[in-house]
Amino acid sequence: MDGNGRWAKQRDLPRTAGHTEGESSLFDVVEGAIEIGVKAVSAYAFSTENWSRSPAEVKFLMGFNRDVIRRRRDEMHELGVRVRWAGRRPRLWGSVVKELQVAEELTRDNDVLTLTMCVNYGGRAELADAADRMVADARAGRLKRVDERTFAKYLYVPELPDADMVWRTSGEQRLSNYMLWQAAYSEMVFTDVLWPDVDRRDLWRAITTYAERDRRYGSA
Amino acid sequence: MMIDGNRRWARQLGYDSAAHGHRAGAAKMLEFLEWCDAVGVRVVSLYLLSTDNLRKRDSRELSDLIEIIAELADEISRQPDWRVQHVGRSEGLPPELARVLSEASSRTREHGGLHVNLAVGYGGRGEIVDAVRSIIAQHDAVGGSLEELAASLTPEQIGEHLYTGGQPDPDLVIRTSGEQRLSDFLLWQSAHSEFYFVEALGPDLREVDFLRAIRDFGSRDRRYGS
Numbered sequence: 001m002d003g004n005g006r007w008a009k010q011r012d013l014p015r016t017a018g019h020t021e022g023e024s025s026l027f028d029v030v031e032g033a034i035e036i037g038v039k040a041v042s043a044y045a046f047s048t049e050n051w052s053r054s055p056a057e058v059k060f061l062m063g064f065n066r067d068v069i070r071r072r073r074d075e076m077h078e079l080g081v082r083v084r085w086a087g088r089r090p091r092l093w094g095s096v097v098k099e100l101q102v103a104e105e106l107t108r109d110n111d112v113l114t115l116t117m118c119v120n121y122g123g124r125a126e127l128a129d130a131a132d133r134m135v136a137d138a139r140a141g142r143l144k145r146v147d148e149r150t151f152a153k154y155l156y157v158p159e160l161p162d163a164d165m166v167w168r169t170s171g172e173q174r175l176s177n178y179m180l181w182q183a184a185y186s187e188m189v190f191t192d193v194l195w196p197d198v199d200r201r202d203l204w205r206a207i208t209t210y211a212e213r214d215r216r217y218g219s220a
Numbered sequence: 221m222m223i224d225g226n227r228r229w230a231r232q233l234g235y236d237s238a239a240h241g242h243r244a245g246a247a248k249m250l251e252f253l254e255w256c257d258a259v260g261v262r263v264v265s266l267y268l269l270s271t272d273n274l275r276k277r278d279s280r281e282l283s284d285l286i287e288i289i290a291e292l293a294d295e296i297s298r299q300p301d302w303r304v305q306h307v308g309r310s311e312g313l314p315p316e317l318a319r320v321l322s323e324a325s326s327r328t329r330e331h332g333g334l335h336v337n338l339a340v341g342y343g344g345r346g347e348i349v350d351a352v353r354s355i356i357a358q359h360d361a362v363g364g365s366l367e368e369l370a371a372s373l374t375p376e377q378i379g380e381h382l383y384t385g386g387q388p389d390p391d392l393v394i395r396t397s398g399e400q401r402l403s404d405f406l407l408w409q410s411a412h413s414e415f416y417f418v419e420a421l422g423p424d425l426r427e428v429d430f431l432r433a434i435r436d437f438g439s440r441d442r443r444y445g446s
Contacts, residue, residue, distance in 0.1 A: 049445020123411055124375040131352045132373040138356070139366035146353050148345050175402075176445060177411040184345055184404040188415070213400075 003170030003194030021196035032200020040114045048122030062093045069099040080112030086156040087120040123180035130154035165210045225397025225421030239284035244423035246292040265337035290320040297324035301333030307383040308342035344407030351381035
């Protein structure tokens with residue numbers, strides 16, 4: 001969900017205005033995903049690297065994430081969306097964690113689409129946290145071997161399938177430490193549109209691009 | 221550098237063996253390394269053979285490819301002052317190939333010029349698993365308890381135990397043939413890399429494509445999340 005800052009700058013607005021405008025983009029995309037039959041969407045809401053932004057912006061983003069989850073929770077539940085949180089606790093505001101937990105609990109039995117909110121998420125941090133828990137389980141005699149399959153079980157949301165498509169808006173062509181493990185074989189689709197200007201049609205265009213690709217998974 | 225499209229290139233030219241494409245691709249990689257050296261790039265990683273390739277390609281093509289890779293590794297190691305490092309698992313590689321890679325690495329160990337990582341028998345997820353195993357093993361060896369290790373495993377430690385431990389992360393990942401995927405290459409290391417995709421098939425890569433990639437990279441605004 002990239003481009004909020006640039007969108008705001010283009011309009012001489014503070015960066016936070018871009019984030020605010022971006023909320024409706026996400027939920028339109030979620031509805032568009034449901035319409036087209038996508039079963040899982042993960043949204044990169046706040047990364048472990050974002051802590052280095054200005055204290056004012058960080059404070060805004062914490063409160064904003066908290067408010068958005070609270071505000072949109074019932075709507076997601078009505079759509080049959082199962083909300084999950086991918087991320088780590090250290091530094092994350094307790095109020096944000098609480099809203100995420102309430103949303104997870106409320107929507108636990110839904111099965112139309114899983115929406116994973118990545119809040120205080122980092123791909124490398126996720127893998128280090130997974131390794132950490134694997135070592136703890138090995139100590140307790142609960143884990144016999146460390147391999148790719150068992151590793152996947154220790155990710156924040158282990159039931160998520162690998163990502164078929166990673167979609168990044170605003171034209172930047174990088175992964176920015178997002179879902180490194182899960183994106184190993186994903187098709188990457190880069191769109192120039194800025195996130196606040198995105199709606200479900202941009203998702204569908206990205207999926208069309210994805211559908212035209214030839215996926216080989218390392219074979220011929 | 222993810223060189224892709226060798227087989228398609230061979231097919232387009234009417235060859236029925238993919239070996240022609242792999243051979244042309246290998247020659248192109250040598251040129252590519254020279255271009256890198258000429259503009260001052262210090263470390264280049266070539267994705268030559270993944271663990272997936274080892275499992276899935278039919279055996280005739282695979283044995284051709286292995287021979288071509290061995291020749292390429294040997295040739296790269298004979299360039300004055302380039303340093304070769306094998307990045308990947310030696311177990312699972314045909315012994316001859318493993319030997320060539322090992323010799324290329326030791327022969328060039330003192331070289332201070334272009335550092336060339338040859339990713340052969342490489343898988344990004346496997347590399348991360350190997351790093352974690354290596355951290356655990358090292359910890360055991362110094363008599364540490366698993367209890368001490370748990371809750372202290374950091375991303376930095378994992379980085380150090382990768383095959384590329386001690387090296388800087390790649391700034392730029394280039395992939396040929398128009399495909400836009402990571403294909404399990406340098407998953408950890410490329411977390412903040414810029415990606416550049418070239419339409420040309422591997423053997424058709426031109427120096428101007430490379431220079432455009434560098435120029436494009438130079439104009440990117442790398443924010444690292446801030």
